[in-house]
Amino acid sequence: MVLAAAGTGKTSVMVAKILDLVDRKIASPSQILTMAYNKSAATELDERLSEKAQKSNVHLEERPQISTFHALGRKILQESGIDTRLSQLTQDSDKLDIWVSRWLQTYLLKHFDKLPTLIEMIAPPIDPMSYRSAAAFQRYQRDNTFSTIKGEKVKGFQELLIANYLFIKGVEYEYEPQYPVKQRVSAGVDYRPDFYLPQADVYLEHFGISRDGSTRIDIDSVKYNSDIEWKRQFHESNGTKLVETYHYNWVEGTLNNRLDSLISELEIPAHPKNKDEILKHINESDYISDGAKILRKCLSAIRSEGLSPAAIFQRLTHNDIIDAKSTTDLLTQLHDDYIEEHRSNDSIDFDDMINLATEVVASDEFIPSWSQILIDEFQDISASRMKLITTIIEKSKTKPALTVVGDDWQSIYRFSGGKLELTTRFPDLIGSYSETKLQKTFRYNNSIAKTAGLFVMENPEQYQKQIQTHTVVDTPQVYLLDDKKNGKDALETKIYEVVSKIRSHDSQG
Structure with missing residues (x-):
């Protein structure tokens, strides 16, 4: 595990790791699976890899697989002969x-x-x-x-x-x-x-x-x-x-x-x-629209984390939901009907790409052959994505080495299933592992680093870090914004003033 603070060069670490594996002939490019959080991150990583390989004179006889989790799931399903046609509900949020x-x-x-x-x-x-x-x-x-x-x-x-x-x-x-x-x-x-x-x-x-x-x-x-x-x-x-x-x-x-x-x-x-x-x-009030918004979030959590009815009930009970049983019944029925909607149309959604791929690997319908697995932005990984990775490791011909790079201080995707505890409790999940911290940042100054660190480390679950900064200042660089003007709320006006000030220092406006 590499814990890389913001601005310390996470992408550079990923690129260097891939090139080192190839250069020392520990793995061929085809044996390396690199996971990026989204398509743009995967594209950036691929471009940086090509650029660095050329400068380092490392010959890549073929391209290593740099993929998002959804793309990996789709590839596994397609190679296993499973239809991967996306449902209309997945492609159009308004229809959902x-x-x-x-x-x-x-x-x-x-x-x-x-x-x-x-x-x-x-x-x-x-x-x-x-x-x-x-x-x-x-x-x-x-x-x-x-x-x-x-x-x-x-x-x-x-x-x-x-x-x-x-x-x-x-x-x-x-x-x-x-x-x-x-x-x-x-x-x-x-x-x-x-x-x-x-x-x-x-x-x-x-x-x-x-x-x-x-x-x-x-x-x-x-x-x-x-x-x-x-x-x-x-x-x-x-x-x-x-x-x-x-x-x-x-x-x-x-x-x-x-x-x-x-x-x-x-x-x-x-x-x-x-x-x-x-x-x-009820139908004329906000109950339906407000309820639908909440149900969509619940459905997303159930799908992305693969929650069973028992797990739904446990989570609701843990969060002191008064009528957890009735709520579980409602959410379970929603999920069942959602699955049936896809089955009746011979289609899948993005979560199916990961969940079904996990089932395919677990049942030996797809035999992984990677010897090295690298995961970027690990702090935002979801339970279902982690299950896919652990299943690949368990079912691979050779037990692959796992390298994860992330920063628990930057976990921002809980709304889409990201589970920070998979990072903060990594030893419980993986067992024996090595840990490296990258703590020198080139992105911000020591004033910002100190303020952010004091805030984040109030949570005992976060990893303790001592961030060093390339830029050192001796005056405060973090300011509180008073969103009042003449005693009245003026947040919009204040934000406009701040943005205007930032633009005044930008040559491109």
């Missing part, structure tokens, strides 16, 4: 979006009871009280949108549940209506209760407190409980009726029961929506 959206609509029609599962996938039901820092909770709020079946944007998951409950029960409601003007003006506040139920002329507040009155970490519990009392007195003094639900109702699983009791006590006529009415609103 449409297919997943239609699949979801059909699935809900057949499995209407899975609607809560879909909602929880779109808006994760995390207990606000579980957060240990205000920043963590605010990040959760910022990263998630809470949309009701009616299409309203509400502030949190529990309000979403209440709104959807009222809608499904056929109880009219308004979300965060303005309290009557006269009372608001006299009180000197712009008071907006959570819900108003016009059929009973009643206001409903959902209070975020536990049974002991405690609140989430970013809220002053004393003030919050004082505000609750103020609201109760405010309604009483103005002759309006207030009913209440609480965070602990949701925690204890009694929120729906509490709402049932309130609707009954208030004698509000309920006209429950039927399945068709609910699905009509």
Whole structure:
């Protein structure tokens, strides 16, 4: 394993390794398999190899195979007589979006009871009280949108549940209506209760407190409980009726029961929506498009990592997904139907190129003959790609040597299946190995190196490195960007200013 920091010459290492193997006659070019992350990287590596071979007077009687993983998989399948026609869903992302959206609509029609599962996938039901820092909770709020079946944007998951409950029960409601003007003006506040139920002329507040009155970490519990009392007195003094639900109702699983009791006590006529009415609103809302986006990501992870239903369930459970069993059922059905779509059209996708190739090698339908395997950008390798490589090693006529080059500090492809732990836990996967660190960079200065290193090495899973830089400065070169202007958000303006400044120092603009 060669751990090469940014700007230390990873590509040069790969080129030198290939030429050294050929020059010392350790392997012929045809016995060397070199893996690049993508097509452009493979092309660059091939060009650099030709250039360096000429300068070094190393004669390459034939070209070593420099390939992407998909191209390698396709080659193995083709040589094994397997059709490698790509499906339309793989070649056109818009068609895949449409297919997943239609699949979801059909699935809900057949499995209407899975609607809560879909909602929880779109808006994760995390207990606000579980957060240990205000920043963590605010990040959760910022990263998630809470949309009701009616299409309203509400502030949190529990309000979403209440709104959807009222809608499904056929109880009219308004979300965060303005309290009557006269009372608001006299009180000197712009008071907006959570819900108003016009059929009973009643206001409903959902209070975020536990049974002991405690609140989430970013809220002053004393003030919050004082505000609750103020609201109760405010309604009483103005002759309006207030009913209440609480965070602990949701925690204890009694929120729906509490709402049932309130609707009954208030004698509000309920006209429950039927399945068709609910699905009509679902199809017209953002639920289908938002759900389809999430399902595409899940499908990609399942495909790229070759996850079984048991592995899906384990991962969901590990990430504290409340209804992991139901979510596993949904994702497994999506994957099964996706596979069947390909089979019915005699086509494959990019993941099939790797997964099927692994099966072909494992079953001895393809016998590898490489004696040297080199992998570039190893930090971004996925579980399925690594399985293909280990299967090739196991099934080769001669056990090939494996050389991997990468930088765990630059792992950025987790969204497409990259698994950093295959790098950081390399000994557990491979066993005995040698490790070399390239720590002198020619790309950036010592100020940037120090700042980046302090940040990355906060993660104990990362390899510890002491980066040396060719360029040394004695003044700070890392700056924080204030994205405010006159107290207002101005990120776009600030970015434009930075880009303009960079261009002013570039001769080509």
